[in-house]
Amino acid sequence: MKKVIITSVAIALLLLTGCSDKPTPNISDTSDSSQAKESFAVNTETISGDNTAVIDENANINADSNEMNMASLENKMQSVYFAFDKFTINTEMQSKIAAGAKIANSAASEFMIKLEGNCDEWGSDEYNFALGLKRADAVKKALIAEGVDASRITMVSYGESNPTCSDKTQDCWSENRRVDFKLLP
Amino acid sequence: MKILLSILMTITFAFASDTTIQVIKKIDSLPSIAIEDGSSHNNETFKMKFFKSLVADLNVISLFNVDRRKFNNDFDTNEVDAINKNSNYVLKYNLSKNAASGFSVKVKMIKNNEVVLAKNYKVSNSKKYVFVAHAIAYEINNYMGEPSIEWIKKKVIFSRVVAPKKSEIVIADYTLAYQHVIVKGGFNLFPKWASKKQNGFYYTSLNEAKPTLKYVNTRTAKITNIISSEGMMTCSDVNSNGTKLLLTMAPKGQPDIYLYDVKTKKITRITKYKGIDVSGQFMDDDRIVFVSNRLGYPNIFSKSLNSNDIEQMVYYGKSNAAATANGEYIVYKARESSGAFSKNTFNLHMISTKTDVIRRLTASGVNEFPRFSRDGDAVLFIKNYKNQSSIGIIRLNHNKNYLFPLKYGKIQSMDW
Numbered sequence: 001m002k003k004v005i006i007t008s009v010a011i012a013l014l015l016l017t018g019c020s021d022k023p024t025p026n027i028s029d030t031s032d033s034s035q036a037k038e039s040f041a042v043n044t045e046t047i048s049g050d051n052t053a054v055i056d057e058n059a060n061i062n063a064d065s066n067e068m069n070m071a072s073l074e075n076k077m078q079s080v081y082f083a084f085d086k087f088t089i090n091t092e093m094q095s096k097i098a099a100g101a102k103i104a105n106s107a108a109s110e111f112m113i114k115l116e117g118n119c120d121e122w123g124s125d126e127y128n129f130a131l132g133l134k135r136a137d138a139v140k141k142a143l144i145a146e147g148v149d150a151s152r153i154t155m156v157s158y159g160e161s162n163p164t165c166s167d168k169t170q171d172c173w174s175e176n177r178r179v180d181f182k183l184l185p
Numbered sequence: 186m187k188i189l190l191s192i193l194m195t196i197t198f199a200f201a202s203d204t205t206i207q208v209i210k211k212i213d214s215l216p217s218i219a220i221e222d223g224s225s226h227n228n229e230t231f232k233m234k235f236f237k238s239l240v241a242d243l244n245v246i247s248l249f250n251v252d253r254r255k256f257n258n259d260f261d262t263n264e265v266d267a268i269n270k271n272s273n274y275v276l277k278y279n280l281s282k283n284a285a286s287g288f289s290v291k292v293k294m295i296k297n298n299e300v301v302l303a304k305n306y307k308v309s310n311s312k313k314y315v316f317v318a319h320a321i322a323y324e325i326n327n328y329m330g331e332p333s334i335e336w337i338k339k340k341v342i343f344s345r346v347v348a349p350k351k352s353e354i355v356i357a358d359y360t361l362a363y364q365h366v367i368v369k370g371g372f373n374l375f376p377k378w379a380s381k382k383q384n385g386f387y388y389t390s391l392n393e394a395k396p397t398l399k400y401v402n403t404r405t406a407k408i409t410n411i412i413s414s415e416g417m418m419t420c421s422d423v424n425s426n427g428t429k430l431l432l433t434m435a436p437k438g439q440p441d442i443y444l445y446d447v448k449t450k451k452i453t454r455i456t457k458y459k460g461i462d463v464s465g466q467f468m469d470d471d472r473i474v475f476v477s478n479r480l481g482y483p484n485i486f487s488k489s490l491n492s493n494d495i496e497q498m499v500y501y502g503k504s505n506a507a508a509t510a511n512g513e514y515i516v517y518k519a520r521e522s523s524g525a526f527s528k529n530t531f532n533l534h535m536i537s538t539k540t541d542v543i544r545r546l547t548a549s550g551v552n553e554f555p556r557f558s559r560d561g562d563a564v565l566f567i568k569n570y571k572n573q574s575s576i577g578i579i580r581l582n583h584n585k586n587y588l589f590p591l592k593y594g595k596i597q598s599m600d601w
Contacts, residue, residue, distance in 0.1 A: 053406030057371030057392055085482075085504070122529050125518070125553060126419055126433055126463040127476050127483050127506040130440040133416045134461060137438035155416045155438055156396060161374070161597060162349045
């Protein structure tokens, strides 16, 4: 009885590993040298030399005359921070948004507002980008509720690729889970 | 007893071709191979680089016990070095300079003093030497009667973040030994090959008023704007013949998956959930897997392109934020620590839609962005560990992982 079980297990194991066994290379009869040569006819393969172009995306970027004024206003509009894997706004952040909306509708009223969503470093995938976008969208809805015209607001997500802090600490990670205000002419 | 035998046989046959079952081989059982350099090329550094690439490739194809010592021997004779007499195979090569530029390689594999495989290669650009090593490994794998490893000859395209909001798009070989920066300046992400031929790619440009998907023809360097969207715009996948794209867009701030027809430019919205739906990946031409937070945390789901029925694919883990599919197989990224406040571990796992087996593919660090090869033989992924970014390759049928580190920057996304 025991023997039969062991044999069965051995057969099963052999079959299980069978799929990984390589077939022995089949070499044609090498006694006839002319035949052997023919079957190893050497083809020259050319490895292509394309992909040598370089595209410079900087060429499209122009400086703007309003930059100084916009930068000082941007500094007054405080970033909004979020909890891990969340895109809901807490009451502390709500007051920051209200202050931002006030500036948006007064000193910055001639500018468009760009909301930049950001995440911590845990993931370079699309989900993290979408999380950054949902954060920006939550701030957009809150700004609209504070009276900012929806048509003035645009959004973008940078995922984890725009950190303000790169240390491996929880303080640093929470600094990166944020939405920044930028002004556009 | 007959019943027990039948059960064992059934298990054996049911799992024999299932790659979720790990196949473990003994190194000792693999045939040995040694490499002999008979080059007329006079650049010793170049010769050593080529030798190292060959050794790396022969290891990755996982068919040999590779001798890492470099032997010098005359190329023209079929005699092998005395020390390699007992080696099952000897690979001989001759690197020589071309008259104009670049180099040529003659290579032959010898078994029992007979040539069993011979190839010649001509390369115009010496920087591409590593692709010759990959082509040789490809031929050897074919000769050994193994399933084709077309992926080894493919180019990898990746985006590398070099500073906040600054990145480069790089074309490389799978080991990152060859690298060519094709898009520099600005903030450009999520490159994706437009077809199997790899003569064009899509990428997301964040340098415009709205995130914009662009197409680059790599032969002419011509850029075409494809489509823009508020908030988010990525090309998540391209179907097998390059005619359909799965995009993630958010025209109203709501990330959803859309199907884009390359010829007609017709856009069809595929998902309509008020949370997050992203990362659509073709399982075949009619069915996709995607990432959604519809259960309150990111997880992997699938749906047909022609119906609204949605099926949960993964029942393990509370944060599965990325996936790749190939027919019945899905590889996904799972967070394996609870950590809002600690270092996190992310591992890749593989499931089959036809069984309940889960196979864990990685063991430590942050492993993400899995991408199946088109033939399903291998999975490429990004590993970030101790401030170093690497490209990893998993040989599914051989149960082996290899890592190729990046010298600087952090890999954001990639395709091959």
